[in-house]
Amino acid sequence: MYMEETDLPGLGRRKDFMTASGRRIGVVELREGQTELFVSTWDDPDTCQASIPLTGEEAACLGNLLGGQHLAMTLTEAHREVPGIATRQFSIAADSPFQNQPMGKARIRTRCGVSIVAIMREGEVVPSPGPDVHLHPGDLLVAVGTQEGLDAAADILRNG
């Protein structure tokens, strides 16, 4: 993927790339620390159809969504060869019984044979998290297991 990085003197930096569908997508990192997400119009890739100011939290959340998707897609691709194994993402809701608890407390692997292989948090990946990693609301867990096991894991994470 070819990503372009451009200085905007006095304003900040722009990082963007061209999608296969012919639109330019990118972010502007303003000097004051805000981020702006922009999407170009379809008929003129030089101009922006929308520029959306994002707070740090919002940018992290968006990164999580896209990054998690990407990781899950890669994992799904890798597990396609192994019959019976699937990859799924779980998000920790604000009312989850395990929020701010160590992950080991949910005993997911013991109870349904599902492995949590990564946690996406604020745009960063925590790879192979141990049982003492605390879960926070907004975390995205990437889990690998059988379909039934994943269903059970979803139920555990939601209802305890």
Next chain:
Amino acid sequence: MDRVALSLIELGAVVFCLGLLARLAGRIGMSPIPLYLVGGLFFGAGGVVELSGMKEFSHLAGEIGVILLLLMLGLEYTATELVTGLRRSWKAGILDFVLNFVPGAALAALLGWGVVGAMVMGGVTYISSSGIAAKVITDLGRIGNRETPVVLSILVFEDLAMAIYLPILTATLAGVSFLGGLQTVGVSLAVVTVVLLVALRHGHHVSKAVHSENSEVFLLNLLGAALLVSGLAAALQVSAAVGAFMLGIAISGATAHSATRILEPLRDLFAAIFFVAFGLNTDPASIPPVLAWALVLAVLTAATKIITGAWAAKRAGIARPGRFRAGAALIARGEFSIVIAGLAVTSGAVEAELAALATAYVLIMAVLGPLAARYIEPLVKKFSRPARPEPVPA
């Protein structure tokens, strides 16, 4: 009435009116600069109400306004941005200078204002308003546009060109001999180079010297340093404004950010007074005779800026609509044109008509610029792709 009381009342009334004007400008989405100028015309010599009590204060405050304008301009850029901007845009920058300096200079020569007048009017028509341009780009959501870096690097070039042009202008206005003028130019070029080098390598030392966690100490350090450096620069005939600009460049990183935040309200206040003071010294009756020339100049230099921007954008591989957007973003003239005209008028080396022409020109351009930037795209689309004829009903 007591003189102090009178000055306070006048100043208060003017500043309060400026507040109302700025709010009006915000409401209709335009730059407040033309309104400030009109306000000054209204209150000044030959205007509806003549204010004389605040003259001394407005003169010094106007000077401080110029210093703060350029200090903040310097703070906006890092030395690295200036150097890379210069490398990227020097060709477009030179075209920009030639195309936009010549109309002003030629008109001044035509009106018989001599070499000094030509130099001043050339500067007035050359320099775009980076304040208005940056605001237009942000307001129209064009920060992510591909032509935006082209526009910004032309603005960077212009601002650096000011650092060379202003000392030459001050020397010329002071009637320094050719040799003396060369000396001033040499000094200013050396100062610019040294400051850029220092800022590239040791910017953090300069920042450290003025920085403080205490905002009061910080403000006093900053303002004191700015006035000192500007005063010294003025004493060397390098122009106070350039001194402030150079100090701004030398301050970098986090210090520059907090300095911008802390100085912004002060700059807004003093810059507004600067525009008013300029308007105060211009007789409104002198504007109608030069209005036609101002209009001619406005149309001509709007076109030359569009050519400049379009050419630079084309070189950057930008499609047609983007080229025109880049050109239109550069049209607005504002604060720096008035700074140049102000320098000339206070020196007394140019005709009074020049102030009138410059005022009328900036009034037009500060309004026309943002409008052109907003509406050029639909215009270009309309002309480049004529609407298909309506299908005739069978």
